[in-house]
Amino acid sequence: MTDAADGSLIASNHDGFDTSPLEHEGVQVVPSEVLSRESLLNSPLLEYVGDTLWERLTPGAIGAAVEARIGDSRIYLDLRSKALNDYPWELLRHDGFDLFLGAAKICLGVPRAARGPLAGTPPELEHPLRVLVVIGNDPEDDLIKAEEELFKIEAAAHLKNEEILLKTLLRPNPEDVQHALAGFRPHVLHFIGHGGVVGEGAGPDFRVYAAATGQNDVWTAGRIRNVVREAPPRLVVLNACSTGLAPTASASLVEAFLDAGCIAVIAMLGDIRADSSHALSARFYRSLFEGQSIDQALMSARLTVKELAAGQETDSIAELHSNWPLPRLTARGDVGAVITVEPLPGFARRWLREDYVARWDERWNAWRAMDGTNSYLALVTGNADVGKSALLNAIADIGARHGDCVIKVDVSRSVAPTGSSWRDVLVRIAQAAKAEHLTDELEEIASQPGESGPVIAAFQAKLAAAVGEGRLLIVLDGLSDWEENVVDDILLQQLCGPYLTGSTAASPIRMILATDKGWEVLKGPQGWTRTAVGPFPEEEWARAVMHVEAYWKSRLPVAQHEGVDRFAAAARISPRTGKSLGLLRDGALNLQSGS
Template identity: 30%
Template sequence: MCTVLIRIGSLADGGWPVEVFQDHEETQARHSGWLHKPEVDGARGGTAEFAAARSVLRHGPYDPQRADQARRLLLGLLESSGVLTAWKAISKSCSHPGALRTLVEAADPVWSELPWELLELPGSLPGGRDSRLGHAVHQRLRSLAPVHRPLRVLIVLGSPTDQELRSEAEVAAIQGALRGHPGEWHVEVLRGPSSVEFYDTVTKIRPHILHFIGHGGLDLYGRTVLRFRGEDEDQEPWHLTAQDIRVQLPADTLRLVVLHACDTSVEDRPDASPILSPIAEGFLAIGVGALVTMQGEIASDLAVHFSAALYQALAQEQPVDEAVWSARKALARRGNGFDDRDWALARLMLAAWPHRVLHRAPGGDREQAAGLFAIADTRLHLAVDRAAERRELFGGFTPFEPYGPRRRLTVVRGGADTGKTFLVRSCLLSWHLNGGRTAYVDFNDEGRTRDWLGAVRHLCERVGQEVGADSREALAEFRHRLVHRRRGQSPPGGPPWLQDDGGPWEPEADAVWPYRNAELLFGELLQALAACAGPNRRLTLVLDGLHGLAEGALADFLMPHLIEPVLADQESPLRLIVVEDDGAQERARLPRPSRPHPVVHLEGFRVRELRHISGEHIVACQVHDEVRGIPQHEREERSALLQEIWQPCIKGNKPTTSPNMLALLEKLVETRSGH
């Protein structure tokens, strides 16, 4: 992709110096000239027209004729300075003429506040059908380090009870856009948080993307603020200032900020600067790579569509400028297209190269990962994705360990159908996509009971399948040792290695010293698994389906000889996640380990979460009011089902039974999809 950088300097000698550069690292300008603000009696209408151009997107009814005048004014200024000629020449020289990235860097608000988004870029429609336009805020854009999955998104609803904002619809649109990419995104939502809750959550999550939906304005001291009002009437309203952002927010991970903040304080100030610019400057001051704001008030339903298109593009790993342009085009497809101002309202400010803002770190193969971690008949991705529990299973994000959990043993516990399996698989997928080595072991996958030796064999089989060629030699040697240990023999060296014939543990193995060969075999298993992890790597094993183990297999063998040694060895590259059912029989319950370990407990969904979860599911199934053409009988049937879900919980005002709710939601899917 070709990059054109138009750099407008500070006022000097009655004009503004302007330079045109090509590509990222170019230091020699392709063109140098001067820009001059039109005089009152100038040929292009003077300062009145110049001021009108600045406000054309901001306030009052949109006038396509005024927008066209602003566009022609900008083109005229660029043409008189020679910039347009240089711009066109670079565009024609691109190997892919349609792929043109244009960055405008203007130190003076006289130029930075003009509606550059309205420009008709060389060889394109207004705004550049195949072009990307952003505003550079530094003389040298930064190249940020890659980020590890999952990309963390914190959505903050400043005024969740304000129905006109349609903030819940926007949340659902964002989650729907990311739903098809399990393991790659971690989304948490704050609804009208207190100041303490907001700062604590930002510190815990360390988001890559902060998305604010709410109101902006001025406080009593004339400072620009983002306003917060909770769902509880007793909660004290508060606001966030630019200084709060600079002092209170962590500056190490935040890459992109999206501000959908409707401002009601400038209706009588049509020539004022964009009200959120100090807030934007606050975020840029702490090192944010890119920031998306609105130059004027955008209708809430259009903000929903903008966010859906933006996050769909980001999920496809499009550079942030291309993602913003995809969202602009999505708005242009609605209503009167480019004759409305909505498509041009979004302004992208860049402090880093757009392709580096959310650039993913290299890792595991995505297609292989999709096959390894697929769950049959799973459609309720976010309903069981439990953001807080995922964060706990990851071991937190301060700092985040991208290749496996920080703790050597974690127990995931909960009732039936509360989403334990999807929770651990989604975390495994994140670690795998980062390049970590992982294996999911379900001891009940074939519906038969396994003794301890069958469990060991099954574990090796799963590690071999999921880790692949890098595990082949270590597991082949271990199977060779298993053949001899089960017969009570000392394993000879190799290769060649004997293949496991699947035979039972023979009495001779315990004839001299009961369980000694089993202890030695587990020690050799740990060595083989450590070799499968590779140098300076981790191997994360999930042990699920414990009810598929025979009596004593867990308590007498796996616990003392596999789990306890990993827990005790601080240098071990192995990480274990054990999944346990609350109501499991004694043989399927993990004995109390000798050392402390974290437990992630999944409970039923609570009443206050029910509407949000159902809403996510309805969007996922395309069963919502904004989908046109839904027959009336389907709407009535859907409404009846939702009442069946909600009413028992609302009447009792206590936690719902998760299996019943999920079953009803599955029924809801069937009414829409016909499955």
């Protein structure tokens, strides 16, 4: 056993672990079968196994050394044999307490592991946190209810809208998964679907149903090692039955992901119920996004599953209660540093609505378009009322949380009814820069006599100088309302163009703007694409309305929930746009104000 903080040895047993048979009430216990559906319902058996494992793990002086560290250190169990790995360590008990339910910081693995020669490199921890959800069950399969689990993961992400970028692959083709791993570079990969062991002595697999072909695509350990090492996530969560089991290390899905370069894997040691898996995901991601480490978040999720039966009317209360030991966390690295979502001191949302939901692909496309890989400018396009301005607001707060100084300027005619010159736009940007305490010299430059080209170049140079070593994000909305000759001939080419092409003067600065016009004059470099915002996809629309509905129900008294239901019902049959969600919001606000 080692301490995660400094890698120091806590205790070792050179005499070997006592592997003599376990026997409970005169019946021999097979370690690998303790977490079967039937055995999980036998509480006395589970307590006996947990107590016995502790006694065997910590004999004599070893127990004293370990006990002194419980609660203060994160303890790793470094299991180096198949026989040891088969024991249900998640049941460990000491003095009547379940250690994996919070009595200790304990997990399986090693805190400092050398990377294998063929392992890939996971992405650095950076803001925003990227989570890839792969849904792999047949849509006719009613057992898993994958969309319900996705809804719960999204709900956790919406609480941290400025922190998280989520991408969902709904029953994808194999190449879609590989493309997302390489292009999205997720920090977390979460799989929802079926897993298991087919045939005696066979290794486990999980299956991704491809909607395009109607076929299951099977992922085995060998395939994972070959494919995932090209772009390994930091954390993999396999919320599928029996994905944590394996007859050998080479056949283990968990070992395969770790060999490919992932730092930690959560997989299931048996058959987990759909309601238990939904509760597990909901609590795990809410805790993770709130800043808990992955082992702490999993502990919170286990506790939620253990208490899941409370208040429910079901014939399976004991079974619901029993699924908590099934998820196993295995790590090759510091568990406390695999995923970290740390609050930014002084950060507060300014533009992003609390009930802003979905639009995950659009958020990512806009963020990637201006990340400097191909360009520093993102262009959001779409018809009126689809939700372009709301997306710009989201990107503004994501940028602010990212550490950018954000200048947000709305020059739409409803906000800025006067002005028709390119100088008026510069003045509005200058005023916003002054309000953000960036510089107070821009307005004077904007008012200088001369042609647009030299004035705008001087304006950009002063902006870059004011930013210095920092970062600036300019969010420009409403430009479509202005005269086309002013926009096309001057502002797009001279003001926005340098950020699109990534010129030296513009490099510390990023810009995002929106339009419902063509703006074909903006031709980006190779690899740059516009971010199109259209009607919500049908399956996303249903969840979007549910999320907004749930948000307002959580903030209004129960007596007003029926009114929210009416507005939500109207939204479901309305055009799938941001305007329709806005009408749902307005209705809820009217209920809140009593009007």
